[in-house]
Amino acid sequence: MTIRLLLADDQELIRQALGVLLDLEPDFEVVASVGRGDEVTAAALEHRPDVALLDIDMPGLDGLAAAAVLTAQVPGCRVVVLTTFGRTGYLRRAMEAGAVGFVVKDAPAAVLADAIRRVAAGERVVDPALAAATLAAGESPLTARERDVLIAARSSATVAEIAARLYLAEGTVRNYLSGATTKTGTRNRIEALRVADERGWL
């Protein structure tokens, strides 16, 4: 019984190469291949894959959002998230989005193929080292407001803008940002933002 696959990756070359690689496996069949996150669901509805392999960095809709939509609208299709770098935050968010597999591109092809087969059989598959790292990173130590302020800081550059947007005094915003930098062990709010983002705390 062959496993029907959907591939989503914005890099044409990688997508084609992965398609060829996976088609070599006798029990795999690549039935669809898209380059944008917002094309995933339509393709899945049309071609009914058993497993969707989603990259995270995609235009239109990122892989995590696409995973959420896909699991909601195409229940028979299981999602494996494939990503460049094993950022621990992505794993948690991928699981929350309904993904049942998580493979990093550093892994050899055999690991990916094995993961696809096990996911198709109903198992959950996560790279053990990555799972450990996620466990080590733990839950977010940020309070709700610290998180809000950091998110606002992502698009607004200056403290005054953030304060205006959240209806807070500037001192308050500075205070939350300071807390965030302390908790992330960084020196700037910019580094704090980067670190918190990487760890999936936002």
Next chain:
Amino acid sequence: MTIRLLLADDQELIRQALGVLLDLEPDFEVVASVGRGDEVTAAALEHRPDVALLDIDMPGLDGLAAAAVLTAQVPGCRVVVLTTFGRTGYLRRAMEAGAVGFVVKDAPAAVLADAIRRVAAGERVVDPALAAATLAAGESPLTARERDVLIAARSSATVAEIAARLYLAEGTVRNYLSGATTKTGTRNRIEALRVADERGWL
């Protein structure tokens, strides 16, 4: 006559997939495949490829440095740089490092195969859109000292540290950083650093 290829990419999965993809072409033969920049030269000396396909992001030695070493030590081997995102700065640096081809991973496989054949035949191959972008970005408007300070700012976080390292007054460092932010059209030295880096001005 077959073209002998060397593949260098730190992501195991991508490397394997590209290997399979390129081996499908009847006139290509992948003779070596490495995951680290500092393994490129040794592998090239051993297997004597006609064309080396180098990713930029690699541990040990990045693809650009590897290209420089390779062209110096293995003259018969032509270098094609393969990179994720068409950052204009990389193109210039790749050419300076002796690469004769530049392909982005967004391109379809046929483009890559065509580029390899033409490079093997002695041509130079660069994505036209990328070349145009590089031309548009133009030469660096930064002065020598502004460049020095920005590079120092990459590893030192605070102005005082940069000043100490370059034996300058803090005011001077601030001034150069200010000039850099103006010339890059940004608001922070951090954004300035990012932009200058992307454009290959460092």
Next chain:
DNA sequence: TCCGGGTTCTGACAGATGTCACGGTGAAGC
């Protein structure tokens, strides 16, 4: 020779940023 343009370097100043101490509120535990 002098002049002008560009670069290097500096201190002074205003504004932005990070840290601190503090008060208020609500939930949990005795």
Next chain:
DNA sequence: GCTTCACCGTGACATCTGTCAGAACCCGGA
């Protein structure tokens, strides 16, 4: 009830940062 604790919100303060005007220097051209 009271205490404790964590969180929310604020202003004050010291420090850091970015901008400005200007001095010194080099170099090529009138």
